[in-house]
Amino acid sequence: MTQKLLAGSFQLMKSLNRSLILNTIRTEGPISRAEIAKLTKLTPPTVSNIVKELIDSDIVIESNQGESRGGRKPTMLVINGKNFFVIGIEVSPASIYSVITNLNAKIIDSVSIDIHHPITNESLLSFLSKSVKQLLDKNNWINREHILGIGVAMHGIVDIENGISIYAPGLKLRNIPIKEHLESEFNLTVKVDNDANSMALGEAWFGHGYDIGDFVCVNVGQGIGAGIIINGKLLHGNEFLSGEIGHMTIDIDGPKCSCGNYGCLEALAAGPYLAERAKKQLAMGEKSMLIHMTGHNLDKLTGELIYEAASQGDPFSINVLKETGKYLGIGLSNLIHTINPSCIIMGGGVTKSGHILLDSLKETIKQRGLTEQAKSTQVMLTKLGDQAAVIGAVCLVLVELFFTQSPQTSII
Amino acid sequence: MTQKLLAGSFQLMKSLNRSLILNTIRTEGPISRAEIAKLTKLTPPTVSNIVKELIDSDIVIESNQGESRGGRKPTMLVINGKNFFVIGIEVSPASIYSVITNLNAKIIDSVSIDIHHPITNESLLSFLSKSVKQLLDKNNWINREHILGIGVAMHGIVDIENGISIYAPGLKLRNIPIKEHLESEFNLTVKVDNDANSMALGEAWFGHGYDIGDFVCVNVGQGIGAGIIINGKLLHGNEFLSGEIGHMTIDIDGPKCSCGNYGCLEALAAGPYLAERAKKQLAMGEKSMLIHMTGHNLDKLTGELIYEAASQGDPFSINVLKETGKYLGIGLSNLIHTINPSCIIMGGGVTKSGHILLDSLKETIKQRGLTEQAKSTQVMLTKLGDQAAVIGAVCLVLVELFFTQSPQTSII
């Protein structure tokens, strides 16, 4: 199919300009009407008219007066960020972490609930409700009408159209109707997406992806997933499966993965498998301070312990991390040669592994890149750190507010 | 960066509708004004006005009258396809194949020039000019004013903005200024893109991708490349490197590739490497009718010969193809788990290998897919066959004509 085309209409024209001005204020504000006109190439009256509507609908407010540059002082405009709120939830295999933020994604309060396994769909949903209720109760000074929605970052495969978690391997659950449940419970708009996708969105709005149009955010922790941003938008693929790079084969004869195949990136580089690999090598007689650190009980070995030993100079652990960096580097090279992002942002547990793994990873990309540009693809850690996914969940709601070209997007 | 927004204006509104109507006529024509209004949800007067302009600019013509459905007969509209022409060129390592087509991409005439190695940038450019001149001379009944542009499908890495072939491994050339050269020589718009991208575009416009928004076209021949279509548009990546899946590592300890790395998909599944692998196995004493077919000179072994022997039932060759199918299947699985296309279209030399390779490839995808949907991703051969790339080259020009939202896109 060739590209889809919109029909032009007065409504479309207006809503395009409305979004354009709203987003210019969001990203450039505080900014004057005159400056908006210059940046967007719209005419001053058009800007004035639309700004008036935005102020009427309470999403934009006039702030202080700016400095004169040889004439009348400009009136600065900003998003009315502090009076409206969004709830973001990150569901990881071990816990439910929920936050309430203002429109600038500044976290006002948070609650965390541990998940005990095994768990059922019903109890997960009730934990989600409980988590939201706690946030609302703790912050009952917030006008319920001023809460714009709930965003949920869920690990695994998510049907974003219906807000259903199709498969959550970390919880061993399937087909959880998150959107339906939360919407009926709280009468708020609910958006659900995959955790890596959410992280990517968070970085695009408030992190290192702020002025990059095409990038990938790779989440390396219990599993490995990627959020792919193309032209400032998330790529979801035909069946919500895009970015499942944990199950990219990079070594046909490699170790067995939980998915049943052999040599998946995840089985070579994700936290639990990393520990598994080290365990095998130690069992075969390799020396390492890890043996002492685990009290001679190798079942206690985790990725985190290996990070720690490596930072203390343990040669065995350093080598394990170097190997892991190489595997990840190969996975990322494959990504570079497939979608060629301008930058790769790393998030998840791996961000705590220090420079050894990262250096090895960068070295591998340099070695494997097909061209100079590929070799020098930038790799960096998330700016939002542990908050990337939950901030991303908040952004799922913000996208609707700022980019849905509907003139009715009055906040109240 | 968050998504980019257009500024709304009367011009935009008009040109969106112009494109919408033009493409509705292209894809649905012959079609009446009334039917266009229904399909596009534009009002009848809007359609009438714009159609009048399209007819004035000669890109649309009224054809016969349609059947009445209980009232006035509709006047059917079609693209004035037969009076305008596009030149398409495919530059492969061995030859330059050029065609002239009408707007329906129907080939009117073609010329082919063999390339003898080694070759320089200058002589390649002069061959390109010669090729176009031959086409023009052979078809001098065609009004030069009615030729809309030249599209070039070039193997390797292409800077599509400047129309420069950055690296053409099959010719061992770099930085060939194709667009600049041909534009100054013929005073026609010139578009250059990678061969796999062109194939994908050709299939999107006139092949199996006709009603699919997201798909991938994989070209397996001397090398392996993919053209990725997302939302009906080609993905080029940050440095024109997207789709270079030939250099995706699928076997860390695999054979050495021309790029210097080990275990690239290309080094396991592309034509020349396929022959290489078979040669090694035969040299080690394996039995096969290939030994007879090459007259005991294994240096004559090619991918094509292996296809032929396999189709005659040679067990050794069948096994080689099965292996190759498995490797390709792994590469495609990686693609499915990264961008999750709704369908994969195979083109290039591999299309001649028969069902053995393809069955093995499909089997591998079924085995490796993470979900039922991934497992059942459709794989098919190009509809346009050997013409896919050159028709795609033509489409590079058609994209400009049909999708550039400029009111001045008067053909003449």
Place this chain on the structure above:
DNA sequence: GAACTTTATTAATTAATTTTATTTACTTTC
């Protein structure tokens, strides 16, 4: 304090759609 600048708004104009009405050309029905 007169002249100039920048910001913002108002009024008039313009472009393109939409709505409503009309014409054209056919089919159906009595």
Place this chain on the structure above:
DNA sequence: GAAAGTAAATAAAATTAATTAATAAAGTTC
């Protein structure tokens, strides 16, 4: 075979939201 009905296409008027031009407001500069 004339009247009634229906669909296609166009014409005229109304509407929308932009652009252009003019003006007001609030400064700065010399």
